[in-house]
Amino acid sequence: MNIALVAHDNLKLDLIDWAMFNKGTLQKHVIYATGTTGKLLQEKGFGIHRLKSGPLGGDQQIGAMIAEGKIDILFFFVDPMAAQPHEPDITALRRICDTYRIPIATNRQTADFIISSPLFDGYIHEMPDWSKYQNRKV
Numbered sequence: 001m002n003i004a005l006v007a008h009d010n011l012k013l014d015l016i017d018w019a020m021f022n023k024g025t026l027q028k029h030v031i032y033a034t035g036t037t038g039k040l041l042q043e044k045g046f047g048i049h050r051l052k053s054g055p056l057g058g059d060q061q062i063g064a065m066i067a068e069g070k071i072d073i074l075f076f077f078v079d080p081m082a083a084q085p086h087e088p089d090i091t092a093l094r095r096i097c098d099t100y101r102i103p104i105a106t107n108r109q110t111a112d113f114i115i116s117s118p119l120f121d122g123y124i125h126e127m128p129d130w131s132k133y134q135n136r137k138v
C-alpha cells in the first residue's frame with residue numbers, strides 16, 4: 001500500500017510521535033511525505049519518499065498522485081488554529097481525497113481508528129464511478 005504522511009507545523013511533533021508508535025506497521029508500506037514532515041521522519045529512521053514542502057507544492061504533488069491512483073491512504077494532521085499560505089492547495093487535496101474516496105485522517109484520533117481498523121491490512125483502493133451519482137433521484 002502507498003501511504004502519505006503530512007502535518008502542519010504545530011502538529012508535526014504529534015505526527016512524529018504517532019508515526020513512531022506505529023512504526024512497525026507503517027514501515028511495511030511505501031511512505032510518501034511532504035518536505036519538512038518527511039525530513040523529520042527520515043531523522044527518526046523512516047524510509048520515505050520525500051516530496052516538496054507543502055507551501056511549495058507538496059500538497060499538490062500528493063493530490064496528483066491520488067488522481068493517478070498512486071496513494072491509498074492519507075494521514076494529514078491539520079492545524080485548525082493557524083491560517084496557511086497555501087490554503088487553496090490544502091482544500092484541493094482534501095477534495096481530491098473525496099473524489100477518489102481516499103481514507104484521510106486529519107487528526108490523531110481518526111488516524112488511530114484507520115490504522116487499527118481490520119480493513120487497514122490488505123486495503124485495496126478502488127476508484128469510484130461518479131457517473132452513477134449524476135442526477136440521482138431519491
Ligand SMILES: O=C(CO)COP(=O)(O)O
Nearest residue numbers: 034035036037053054055
Ligand atoms: O504544509 C504542509 C501541508 O499543508 C506540510 O508541508 P511540510 O511537511 O513541508 O511542512
